[in-house]
Amino acid sequence: MRLLHFSDTHLGFQAFDVVNEQGVNAREQDVYDAFHHTIDRILDLKPDAVVHSGDFFHRPSPSNRALTFALEQLRRLGDAHIPLYVIAGNHETPKTIYTSPILRAFRSLPCVYPFFSESWETAELNGLAIHGLPHINDPRILQRELERIEPVKDKFNLLLLHTSLGKRFLMEEYGEQVFPEPFLEKLKGFQYLALGHWHNYQKIDLHPNAWYCGSLERLSDTEIGAEKGFMLLDIDPGGAIATRFEPVPTRPWLKLEIERCQEKTTAVIMEEIEQFRDKNHTCGAIISLIFNDIKVEQSLELSNVALKNLFADCFHLLPKRRAITDRNFVRNLDADQFDRLDQVFNEYILEKYADNPAQATQLIEKAGPYFQKIFG
Numbered sequence: 001m002r003l004l005h006f007s008d009t010h011l012g013f014q015a016f017d018v019v020n021e022q023g024v025n026a027r028e029q030d031v032y033d034a035f036h037h038t039i040d041r042i043l044d045l046k047p048d049a050v051v052h053s054g055d056f057f058h059r060p061s062p063s064n065r066a067l068t069f070a071l072e073q074l075r076r077l078g079d080a081h082i083p084l085y086v087i088a089g090n091h092e093t094p095k096t097i098y099t100s101p102i103l104r105a106f107r108s109l110p111c112v113y114p115f116f117s118e119s120w121e122t123a124e125l126n127g128l129a130i131h132g133l134p135h136i137n138d139p140r141i142l143q144r145e146l147e148r149i150e151p152v153k154d155k156f157n158l159l160l161l162h163t164s165l166g167k168r169f170l171m172e173e174y175g176e177q178v179f180p181e182p183f184l185e186k187l188k189g190f191q192y193l194a195l196g197h198w199h200n201y202q203k204i205d206l207h208p209n210a211w212y213c214g215s216l217e218r219l220s221d222t223e224i225g226a227e228k229g230f231m232l233l234d235i236d237p238g239g240a241i242a243t244r245f246e247p248v249p250t251r252p253w254l255k256l257e258i259e260r261c262q263e264k265t266t267a268v269i270m271e272e273i274e275q276f277r278d279k280n281h282t283c284g285a286i287i288s289l290i291f292n293d294i295k296v297e298q299s300l301e302l303s304n305v306a307l308k309n310l311f312a313d314c315f316h317l318l319p320k321r322r323a324i325t326d327r328n329f330v331r332n333l334d335a336d337q338f339d340r341l342d343q344v345f346n347e348y349i350l351e352k353y354a355d356n357p358a359q360a361t362q363l364i365e366k367a368g369p370y371f372q373k374i375f376g
């Protein structure tokens with residue numbers, strides 16, 4: 001039996017205010033293109049079933065375009081009689097009871113089996129038991145469902161989960177959850193954990209067959225360098241699983257991080273950028289340029305316009321300037337210094353005006369009476 005696992009497709013996601021000739025946000029289109037490619041591959045590979053681990057849509061109420069695209073693509077799967085099992089992720093789960101779950105719309109499609117109510121549900125397909133535990137906002141209901149959940153005896157049990165298995169897979173998003181530790185043991189009764197939420201393709205250590213297949217496109221700069229794609233599982237009659245990751249073409253996203261800018265001249269920094277540009281395929285790429293410990297006057301010289309001129313053929317340039325003083329100052333501060341604001345201020349001034357102690361003293365003396373007035 002052959003299964004295909006994909007996840008975190010985030011249909012309707014937009015970024016960067018770049019619009020293509022059709023009037024569609026260009027990143028939104030990139031996300032559709034990656035999805036379309038994946039459906040093409042599913043039709044080629046003809047798996048017995050496809051599973052999706054959540055965040056099918058980027059929002060609980062996707063746009064007309066995102067919804068229409070999804071229905072058209074799922075129709076292609078239906079025409080090929082390939083069933084799809086999908087759970088709701090934190091992104092499409094409504095935040096209140098006033099919004100109806102969007103995945104309910106999939107119930108009207110042949111061959112699509114959505115799991116979106118706040119409960120554990122199971123579907124069976126030949127020797128396979130597919131368990132869906134969608135994202136559940138209320139931790140008490142989640143706990144109740146985790147107590148109920150059980151594998152089916154003598155079947156190959158596949159569990160769809162949209163969660164962080166351990167704290168390191170948190171995405172820093174609204175409503176996300178860490179899988180409750182007391183239930184980790186229970187996961188061992190399932191033969192494959194089809195995980196969603198973490199956007200980078202990764203095997204999980206605490207179970208012999210637990211995989212995050214990752215997203216199909218990069219949604220943030222934390223995903224630079226990670227390959228995007230889906231998982232193929234070939235399960236033999238004895239239950240042994242052979243897994244394979246297949247990459248999906250995406251828009252390139254490059255990153256250059258320049259350290260200690262304050263110690264370099266602008267010309268040297270520009271040279272570093274040019275070398276990076278000449279070594280990489282920048283055409284059509286998103287480019288993140290990070291300037292660490294940059295001085296204000298350098299920021300002015302390395303303006304967005306000046307940088308854009310260096311990358312005329314790129315898709316989008318993302319410069320990030322991290323100023324020298326504030327970053328280093330806060331990083332070096334001991335926690336107990338925070339109970340004396342005047343001391344914090346004095347140290348900040350001394351560091352900022354390290355080359356002009358007379359001016360620093362003058363400022364500290366000037367500020368003194370104000371702190372006196374507040375703290376006594």
Ligand SMILES: [Mn+2]
Nearest residue numbers: 008055091197
């Ligand atoms: Mn996601």
